[in-house]
Structures are given as structure tokens and as C-alpha cells.
Amino acid sequence: MLLCYSANHRTTGFDELGRLERGADGVIARLADCDLIAGSVVLSTCNRFEAYLEVPDGTSAQAREATLAAIGASADMPVDEVHGAGALLVGDAVVEHVFAVASGLESIVVGEGEIAGQVRRALESARSRGTVTRELERVFQRASRASRGVQSRTALSQAGRSVVRLALDLAEGRITDWAQTRVLLVGTGRYAGASLAALRARGVRTVQVFSRTGRAAGFAASHGIAAATDLESAVADSDLIVACSVAPQVILDAATVASARRRPAALPRRLIIDLGLPRNVDPSVAQLPDVELLDLETIGAHAEVPELAETAQARALVDEAVADYRRASAEDAVTPALVALRRHVFDVLDGEIAWARRRGDSSPQTEAALRHLAGVLLHTPSVRARELAAQGRADDFGDAISALFGLSARSCPVTDIHRAVS
Structure with missing residues (x-):
């Protein structure tokens, strides 16, 4: 699960932001040492301080408390003050936020160009510390891609000023x-x-x-x-x-x-x-x-808002990028169950072909036809799995293959995930 603590020019004063920025190195170290936090990326700029986190499912409440405590200890601020200075985002809201931040839509000067580089450098720093998880890497990579899309497809960067x-x-x-x-x-x-x-x-x-x-x-x-x-x-x-x-x-x-x-x-x-x-x-x-x-x-x-049409177009592009990310994440959620089903079908098929070979009843043409048939039969469940995932019902597919075949997605080795096909 993704979490984000965000303090910026809209949520708090610049004196508080200054204290948070001074404590950034301490926050980074404390988050890296926290067992409740799987990964972290800290973004500290002239008008925002943000900690992006991945935590195990079911631990978000404890992780939030640990994050506020780490920030407070590093910035020499009471936890209540830290909480009041920022906002805590969870799940999809984190994705929407970082995409908008990287695209310059949350800056003092809407469309300002520096923030994209600052987001990229925050990710690079986290990589060098070894605190980036696969999910945080993907979120930040796609946020940078969304930023480039806004820059190339709108005039927001021309209207926006540093x-x-x-x-x-x-x-x-x-x-x-x-x-x-x-x-x-x-x-x-x-x-x-x-x-x-x-x-x-x-x-x-x-x-x-x-x-x-x-x-x-x-x-x-x-x-x-x-x-x-x-x-x-x-x-x-x-x-x-x-x-x-x-x-x-x-x-x-x-x-x-x-x-x-x-x-x-x-x-x-x-x-x-x-x-x-x-x-x-x-x-x-x-x-x-x-x-x-x-x-x-x-x-x-005194920051002026650029042309509203450009801002609206940029937000539409960011929304589209967020939707693409969600679709990809949904497919990831159903992939282990889909791989488990495909492994089961092809393991059964391989066993039958091996048995037929031992009897002398197999030919290359027959084997190819059987493998094609298995692929055809798996096509509809594969399509349906992705449809369910897009609806947020990936668990329904996992429950279905468990009830019908006694399969568990948890038993599918991570190294086999790449074998899932459409």
C-alpha cells in the first residue's frame, strides 16, 4: 500500500516548511530504519516536503504514526504540529498527487519547470540509498512520463514560470x-x-x-x-x-x-x-x-495562474495517465492468479502429451493442435480476468480458480509471472 505525507505551500507556512527541509536527512534515515516501511522516496523543495512510502497491507495506521514520529523527531516539531502542517494520502490518492506534482500542477507557479527534475532527482537519491521498492519505482517513472506528456502536448510549460x-x-x-x-x-x-x-x-x-x-x-x-x-x-x-x-x-x-x-x-x-x-x-x-x-x-x-484552458488540458492528461497506471496495476493484481491457471492447464497438457508419447500415440501435428486448443480455451478466462481486475475485482478471479481447480495464486513463484500472456 502507498502512503504519502505532504506538506507544501498550500498546507503550511514557509517557516514550518523550512524546519521540515532542514530535517530531511534525518527523516530519510529514520524511515529507512523503520520495520513498518518497505520503501521510501523523500521530495524536499523550496515549497514542499513530501515522503512517499510503501508499507505492507494492513499496517497503514501504524506506518502513518511512525512516519509522523520520524518527521517530528528530525524537524524538532511535535507530532501534532507535523500532522497539522501536512496531509496524509493513501492508495490511489498518492498516485494522483505525485502525477500532478511532477507535472507542475501543484506548484506555486503552475507549470513551473524545475519540479520535474526535482522529482526525478528524489527518485535517483532513493535508488542510491536502496529505499525504492518496485511499486515506488513504477509510480515515479510513470509520473515523470506524465510530466513529459504535459510538457509536449500543452503550452503549460510556456505559461508557467519558475x-x-x-x-x-x-x-x-x-x-x-x-x-x-x-x-x-x-x-x-x-x-x-x-x-x-x-x-x-x-x-x-x-x-x-x-x-x-x-x-x-x-x-x-x-x-x-x-x-x-x-x-x-x-x-x-x-x-x-x-x-x-x-x-x-x-x-x-x-x-x-x-x-x-x-x-x-x-x-x-x-x-x-x-x-x-x-x-x-x-x-x-x-x-x-x-x-x-x-x-x-x-x-x-502574487503567483498568477496560467491560461485556464492549458491547465484544464494538463489536468486531463494527468487524469488519463493515472487511469493508465490503475489499469496496469489492476492487471498486475490479477496476473498471479492468471499465471497459476495457465501453469495448471499447461502442466496437465504436458503430462498428457508425455503419456501419449510413451504409448507412441503422439505426433508433432497433434501436439501443436493440443497446445493451440489450450491457448484458445484460456483466452476467454484471460480476457475476463483483466475485465474483473479493471473493476477492482481481481480477488473474484482468484476465488474462482481456487473453487474450480483448487489453485492458489500465492503458490505461483514470482519468477513465473512473466509467463502470463494475453
């Missing part, structure tokens, strides 16, 4: 001349390259970068910009600051900005964009004179 681009769109009204704007990038992580590319696309020429971990020089050299070694001096020399670090604590506080403003050659006004999660910038900087702050909460509140 958080970086949206932030700069919101900044547009505050910037007189992008070419004259002096920019400071704080951080060299996940959004730094995208932020720099978006700034240059708008005509920005003067950019410096600061990193608390000493990586500014390398980033600056590879991107043709200047490296700043003193944060306060760099703030004083900039009228636009884009903070995009993955630091677990605030980097730019009100005291630093206030001190920078008092420097003799400091620029008079500055706009600060905080893309960090957790926050890179202390919200109190917005109280300083001539300082404006755009953080993720502000950006999310």
Missing part, C-alpha cells in the same frame, strides 16, 4: 534600468545559476556573489562575475540582492543591512529577494527605511 522568473517579474516595477542595477547573489546553490541567467536575460551587467561557505570564488570564476568576501560591503554596494542559499539559518539579518546602509558610499535604496528555504533573510529587514523584501510567501501570494 519561482526565480516570477520573483524578477514582481521586481520589474521597482527596477528603473536593469542594465544599471547592481546585483548581489547570496549563495551558490540550487537557484544561483538560474537566478544569474534570468538576471542576465533582463540586461543586468554588474553582479557579485557571496557565499558563507567560501564557494563564491569558484562560482564567480565559472560564471564571469565578481566574488564578494565581505557581506556588509557587498550589501552596501548593491541595490538588488537575491538570496538563494541552502543555508540552514538566516544569512542576511537586519543589523547587517542597517550597518551597510550607514556606509558613506552605500546605495540609497535596495530590494531584497529571498528565495531561500529556510529563509536566508531576516523578515525584520523589511522594517528598515528604503528596504523592500520579497520572500517566498509574498511571491506565492
Whole structure:
């Protein structure tokens, strides 16, 4: 059974999301060590924290409690707070959710392009840790396929904008001349390259970068910009600051900005964009004179919804992909019983042919005819099995072959599943 804990920009505040993201590594480790959880994939981005799980049937209640406890312990949050910050999804709802997430339909900016890569990397990380089950692998693979379908068959990705681009769109009204704007990038992580590319696309020429971990020089050299070694001096020399670090604590506080403003050659006004999660910038900087702050909460509140027709078409494609997944899963559910029936019929046939050979009554033509007849006789049960599976009645087929032939799907070896044919 599939479970998902999802906390995102719609269910909780960015402060809580920041705490969850800081605890992501601990959550991953605790889930891997939990006997109630067969597999896990953890997705942690700037506006969501999600744990996708596969658990044994009949243990979902215990697994949910264990998951909330693991998240709470790692994020230093009470279990009740963890529960209130997110939603718990079960079964088909998990599939629908991850398909929509991968396709950009659950993002702050509907249709944004980064999420597909983030979903893919979450799966790759889980693979490297050995926590991916066959079912989680299939769900995430099909979610990525659905995302590609939405991208290729709709204009949603053109209408959808990344958080970086949206932030700069919101900044547009505050910037007189992008070419004259002096920019400071704080951080060299996940959004730094995208932020720099978006700034240059708008005509920005003067950019410096600061990193608390000493990586500014390398980033600056590879991107043709200047490296700043003193944060306060760099703030004083900039009228636009884009903070995009993955630091677990605030980097730019009100005291630093206030001190920078008092420097003799400091620029008079500055706009600060905080893309960090957790926050890179202390919200109190917005109280300083001539300082404006755009953080993720502000950006999310101003996110525009793309053309409704494109969104509707994308959701229809996602719904279609979910239906395809369900059909495939239904066939998987009935396959062991179908394989058991086919094995029984062909084992009986092989026994009869062997007996006939010993008597000298068999010929290649007769054997071929008998095998063809067996295939014809099995065709209708095979079709009916898939029909029942599509109706959610796979167990009915298993019960039927058990009553008629005394067969059990559980007795069918996993290695024989591939022998099922239509």
C-alpha cells in the first residue's frame, strides 16, 4: 500500500516548511530504519516536503504514526504540529498527487519547470540509498512520463514560470534600468545559476556573489562575475540582492543591512529577494527605511495562474495517465492468479502429451493442435480476468480458480509471472 505525507505551500507556512527541509536527512534515515516501511522516496523543495512510502497491507495506521514520529523527531516539531502542517494520502490518492506534482500542477507557479527534475532527482537519491521498492519505482517513472506528456502536448510549460522568473517579474516595477542595477547573489546553490541567467536575460551587467561557505570564488570564476568576501560591503554596494542559499539559518539579518546602509558610499535604496528555504533573510529587514523584501510567501501570494484552458488540458492528461497506471496495476493484481491457471492447464497438457508419447500415440501435428486448443480455451478466462481486475475485482478471479481447480495464486513463484500472456 502507498502512503504519502505532504506538506507544501498550500498546507503550511514557509517557516514550518523550512524546519521540515532542514530535517530531511534525518527523516530519510529514520524511515529507512523503520520495520513498518518497505520503501521510501523523500521530495524536499523550496515549497514542499513530501515522503512517499510503501508499507505492507494492513499496517497503514501504524506506518502513518511512525512516519509522523520520524518527521517530528528530525524537524524538532511535535507530532501534532507535523500532522497539522501536512496531509496524509493513501492508495490511489498518492498516485494522483505525485502525477500532478511532477507535472507542475501543484506548484506555486503552475507549470513551473524545475519540479520535474526535482522529482526525478528524489527518485535517483532513493535508488542510491536502496529505499525504492518496485511499486515506488513504477509510480515515479510513470509520473515523470506524465510530466513529459504535459510538457509536449500543452503550452503549460510556456505559461508557467519558475519561482526565480516570477520573483524578477514582481521586481520589474521597482527596477528603473536593469542594465544599471547592481546585483548581489547570496549563495551558490540550487537557484544561483538560474537566478544569474534570468538576471542576465533582463540586461543586468554588474553582479557579485557571496557565499558563507567560501564557494563564491569558484562560482564567480565559472560564471564571469565578481566574488564578494565581505557581506556588509557587498550589501552596501548593491541595490538588488537575491538570496538563494541552502543555508540552514538566516544569512542576511537586519543589523547587517542597517550597518551597510550607514556606509558613506552605500546605495540609497535596495530590494531584497529571498528565495531561500529556510529563509536566508531576516523578515525584520523589511522594517528598515528604503528596504523592500520579497520572500517566498509574498511571491506565492502574487503567483498568477496560467491560461485556464492549458491547465484544464494538463489536468486531463494527468487524469488519463493515472487511469493508465490503475489499469496496469489492476492487471498486475490479477496476473498471479492468471499465471497459476495457465501453469495448471499447461502442466496437465504436458503430462498428457508425455503419456501419449510413451504409448507412441503422439505426433508433432497433434501436439501443436493440443497446445493451440489450450491457448484458445484460456483466452476467454484471460480476457475476463483483466475485465474483473479493471473493476477492482481481481480477488473474484482468484476465488474462482481456487473453487474450480483448487489453485492458489500465492503458490505461483514470482519468477513465473512473466509467463502470463494475453
